Structure formats: structure tokens, C-alpha cells
Amino acid sequence: MGDSQSWTAAPSAAERARSVLAAAWSCAVTAGGGREEFVGAHTVADDGRVLLEAPEDSRLLAAAVCAPRGEPSAVIEFADVAPVPVRSRIRARLWMAGWFVPEGGRLAFRATRVVLRGASGAVVVDLDEFAAAAPDPLATAEARLLTHLADCHADAVERLTRLVDPDSLHGAVRVQPLAVDRHGVTLRIERARSHGDVRLAFHAPADDVTRLTERMHVLLTQAASCPRALQRQRTDGDG
Template structure:
């Protein structure tokens, strides 16, 4: 099967949470005044604090003014959606519980509890680690990178399946790029029933698009020297009949 990967680093929970926050376009806020969805209304400070621009007549603004300071008065929810149209596109959800303060015409959110839920389960993110963490350097470019890989280079995606254990490809009908970060690329393996994800770690972190290009070339070179994924080939052959 060619060279096996031994470097399996992945983003820590705090970094992953900051990446979800950095890339998200929408935000759902649940407070005493009800539930509101906001599009393109939030920005993120260097420490992870969320700043939200809301209309002057928003019930959320009134609730923030009236809520006791220091008590959890709102929950912010962010969804991490895969840019490539795979099954079950929600890759993660991020919840921040806390309270709003009115500052210079916008709402500043102070989190008292942060929960990140991914396919592997939910984890409570340490507040200090969250404040000190930085988003993955590829977080805001990920959508463009993955859609380009899926649309313009499906042959490369198929070649990368040679790095996947044959058992993981059993019954596969489609393989698409699901996620990429500085530590590696994740493939979504869709089967007739259900799906699974396989992570292909890079040999070293990629701190920018240029380094990512080199890391992908290394993976593809390893894939070229690996044996073909017979399970995937057999499934496609059967499907062509």
C-alpha cells in the first residue's frame, strides 16, 4: 500500500472551535426575547469574542440591555457546513453560552461556556484555551480549496483513495473531499448505506496555501506508488453494469 503515515496530529478543540467561528457566515442567537438568525452580522475579536451588529428594533438588543450582567442570557450557535455537497453536510456545531453587553453601537458577547460537537462527540472547550487559540490558517480559504479540488481534480481525489485502507472503501459509491486544515485532508466515503470519513495527515503542518500545495503533491506522489483501491474499483465496475 506504499508508505504509511505516522504523523497523526489534528487540530485541538480550541483551535477547531476558533476555526468554525472564523469561517461561519451565519449565527443563530437564542435569548429571552426569542430566537433570531443573523447573516453576515458578526465579527470575531483576536481573543475570540463575538461582536454582533443588530437592528435597533431587535428584540435581542432589548434583552441584552435588561438581562442581569454576568448571568448566561443567550446562546450563540454556529454551524460548520462542508463546502462540497456531501451527505450530512454539517461537520460540526459550536455553541457559546454567556451574555451580551452593549458597546459602541454593537453587542459584545462574553462566553461563559463553549461546547463543540463533531462526529466524534461533544467536548467542552476551555475558555482560556479558546481565547489564546488562533483559527486554522486555512479556515477562511478552505471552501474555495475544497470545491476546486472536487470540481477540477476528481482524478486526484480518486488517486488519494489508494492511501485508504481497503476495508474503509468496501461498498464505496463516491469519495469526496470533506475538510482540510493545516494538519491534513479528510475524505468522505459514501456508501449505499451510510458513510465514513478518513483522514490523510500531512507529513508536516501547512501554514498557508503554498505549503498546502506542497503537502498535497506529497500525498499524491505517495498515492501514485500505492496499490489501487480494489474495493472502490469493484464497486464502480458493478455500478456500470
């Protein structure tokens, strides 16, 4: 399969929300004034509906199911946690307000409002766009890919910093891979008392791990001709 022609430098809010759902292993349900955590209990339908296997003694979900049909009676929250140890590891939070209905032995959540909060603020995701969007093709592999990059290829991460504006590296004490999707890789730049993120876009989308390897190779090749920016910043700071 050839490279997709509909390419942008970053995923849409709906795609980011669906990616959070695809990768999440746990969620929290708030209903009836209480809150309950569920681990490994949900799946996601093709249209973005959350299907929850609820224990029989879940009073929160019982209250949500018994609420008037069609009225928002529950909120499900998902946290997008960076797989690599960094400051402020929660990269985004996804909230879905709506109600539960029985479906095929499980509880299906019908959302009336979807909100995604990331580093740049909260975005209300259009429900039709959310239902039609697909998660990033790397979403379920991202944790493995990033931990491998951080643990086994620290030299490659350092080389990628050569593509970063030197001003963004001022005072940097550590750089870690924070996120990767089909459109690019994001680095977390940590300083003594603050941190920031820098995104390096791919020249074309990476729709699978093989293409991701190729796109990363292109970035590293580009970086090879750039000065050792991070090393220079550290040297300047020592002086």
C-alpha cells in the same frame, strides 16, 4: 518562514472552535425564549469574542442586554457546513453561552461556556484555551480550496483513496473532499446507505496555501505507488 515545529496530526478543540468562528457567515441567537438568525452581522475579536451588529428592532438582543449582568442570558450557535455537496453537510456545531454587553457601538458577547459538537461527540472547550487559540490558517480559504479540488481535480481525489485502508472503501459509491486544515485532508466516503470519514495527515503542517499545495503533492506522490483501491472495490462490488 520555515515549517512550524509544534506539529500534531489534528487541531485541538479550541482551534477547531476558532476555525468555525473564522469561517462562519451567519449565526443564530437564542434569548428570552426566542431565536433569531443573523447573516453577515458578526465579526470575531482576537480573543474569540463575537461582536454583533444588531438591528435596533431586535427584541431578543434587547432582552439579552437587559438581563442581569454576569448571568448567562443568551446562546449563540454557529454551524460548520461542508462547502462540497455531501451527505450530512453540517460538519460541526458551535454553541457559546453567555451575555451581551455594549462595546464600541456593537454588542460584544462574553462567553461563559463554549461547546463544540462534531462527528465524534460534544466537547466543552476550555475558555482560556479558546481565547488564546488561533483559527486554522486555511479556515477562510477552505471553501474555495475544497470546491476547486472536487470540481476540477476529481482524479486527484480518486488517487488519494489509494492511501485509505481498503476496508474503509468497501461498498463505496462516491468519495468527496470533506475538510482540509493545516494538519491534513479529510475524505467523505459515501456508501449506498451509510457514510464515513477518513483523515489523511500531512507529514508537516501547511501554514499557507503554498505549503498546502506541497503537502498535497507529497500525498499524491505516495498514492502513486499504491494499488487503485477504490477502483478495485467497485469492481469487487460489481461482481
